[in-house]
Amino acid sequence: MDNLSAKGISWYYDRLNRHCCRLTKPRRAILDILEDTGEHLSAEQIHRQVSKISTNAGLSTVYRNLELLVRIGLVWKFDAGDKKARYEIAKRTDENHHHHLICKKCNTIIDYSASVDNEKDFIKMREKNLSRKYNFKIENHCIDFFGLCYKCRKS
Amino acid sequence: MDNLSAKGISWYYDRLNRHCCRLTKPRRAILDILEDTGEHLSAEQIHRQVSKISTNAGLSTVYRNLELLVRIGLVWKFDAGDKKARYEIAKRTDENHHHHLICKKCNTIIDYSASVDNEKDFIKMREKNLSRKYNFKIENHCIDFFGLCYKCRKS
DNA sequence: CTTGTTAATGAGAATTATTCTCATTAAAAA
DNA sequence: TTTTTAATGAGAATAATTCTCATTAACAAG
Structure with missing residues (x-):
């Protein structure tokens, strides 16, 4: 139930591929969560959610992937003044780009x-x-x- | 040599006063340093400099004061992506306001x-x-x- | 100027988000 | 199916920031 064909190949597959990144389970979970909520989540919130929908992933894996996803431009990272970083999906289209x-x-x-x-x-x-x-x-x-x-x- | 009359009462005196904050030595040192450099310094850089020009102040004192100064609007805090905060003096005049x-x-x-x-x-x-x-x-x-x-x- | 009140300090311990380590696992290519 | 090697997970390590608490020094009042 957790394979590619079930949901169809996602929009981010290409981008990952181009950067030689494997489409792993935690990676997909992170992207799917960020896409679904559309919220700005902290790494720990993401970690909690990932553990629900996917096999429980390590917190370090979540951090590592967020860093990667930011680097290849699939995710935005920003800082809201308290000291934990927030992450949100980065489909940079005109409709949903916001401040x-x-x-x-x-x-x-x-x-x-x-x-x-x-x-x-x-x-x-x-x-x-x-x-x-x-x-x-x-x-x-x-x-x-x-x-x-x-x-x-x-x- | 380190008293008010030597440099004249500084521009920030009023603001501190209005907030019932004492004009302590480390507090003045932090403000003077930020004003003089005009740079964006990290707490630790500020701490190092304070220790030079004033009696050596504790790092926690520097943090506590920076927090206060941000709160009463004398200092700006921002984040440059690496994970330490940067601080700069906040004379919000048109000439020196910048991004x-x-x-x-x-x-x-x-x-x-x-x-x-x-x-x-x-x-x-x-x-x-x-x-x-x-x-x-x-x-x-x-x-x-x-x-x-x-x-x-x-x- | 001296004194009393209390905010502020300093040293270091505690906290907490994030990064690192390394043996193990699982994508994707062959 | 096998092989290669990127990616993982658990927990230790790091580092910026905050907290604690006994001591000090601003500054208001006498």
């Missing part, structure tokens, strides 16, 4: 779409100019706003 | 001024719209671009 509003107090993370107010155009222009000016190959970016969410404003 | 280009490989950090290409205007507009839409009090933001610097592109 974050992060509450300093309760650490809630609100996603907002990057495709309003010309944000996309602005970023593209900015990347182009910065690349040229500093001779820097920009691969991705992180735009986060920090402050107080609705609930925390009142307390 | 970062961070090299994934060698961790070099390039500052670029936020006051070109209408970046300031764009951010301001964005903050206003997001605040309203999500009822979120935005206090600051973090805009970083990640990629490869000039040197690392070639290797």
Whole structure:
């Protein structure tokens, strides 16, 4: 029940293949979880979930794979101020590319779409100019706003 | 030689005072160092420098103060991908407010001024719209671009 | 200036996210 | 099926940060 043909070959298969990475069970579990939730999970949350849907994988395997997946661009890693990293799936399509509003107090993370107010155009222009000016190959970016969410404003 | 009158009462005195924080020796040393270098230092770098110019302060004192200073808005904290936090002085004036280009490989950090290409205007507009839409009090933001610097592109 | 109150300190122990080690396992090629 | 070698899992090791607690020093009040 846990083989490729059951779900069909996933979108990430090619990318893994191109990087000579095997499609292992924990690796698939991590990607599937991140894809399904669409949330920003910590390594430990991912580890817990993986242990549910797949044979229980070691925490170090989860870390190792997250590092790999970030490196080959399938996953985004970012930091919400508390000291554990968060990970989310990185289908960088215009529809679901987004940035974050992060509450300093309760650490809630609100996603907002990057495709309003010309944000996309602005970023593209900015990347182009910065690349040229500093001779820097920009691969991705992180735009986060920090402050107080609705609930925390009142307390 | 290490008293207030020697350097004059510093710009941060008021802010500390308003928060009922004493103007202690290590606290001043940290602020002075961050102000002088204008760099993004890690807690440990700051600790080393503090130990030079002031009586040697404990590392925990440095951490405690950095946390405080971030909380009352005198210092900015951010994360450059390796896992130690960086700190920089937070005089949020238009002239020196800036964002970062961070090299994934060698961790070099390039500052670029936020006051070109209408970046300031764009951010301001964005903050206003997001605040309203999500009822979120935005206090600051973090805009970083990640990629490869000039040197690392070639290797 | 002296004294009393209490925030702040310093040294090191404790914590915790992440990385490393290494013997074992299982993808994928032959 | 066999072979090769990337990947795994368990736990030890690392390192940044936080905590503890007895001691010190800001600074307000007399």
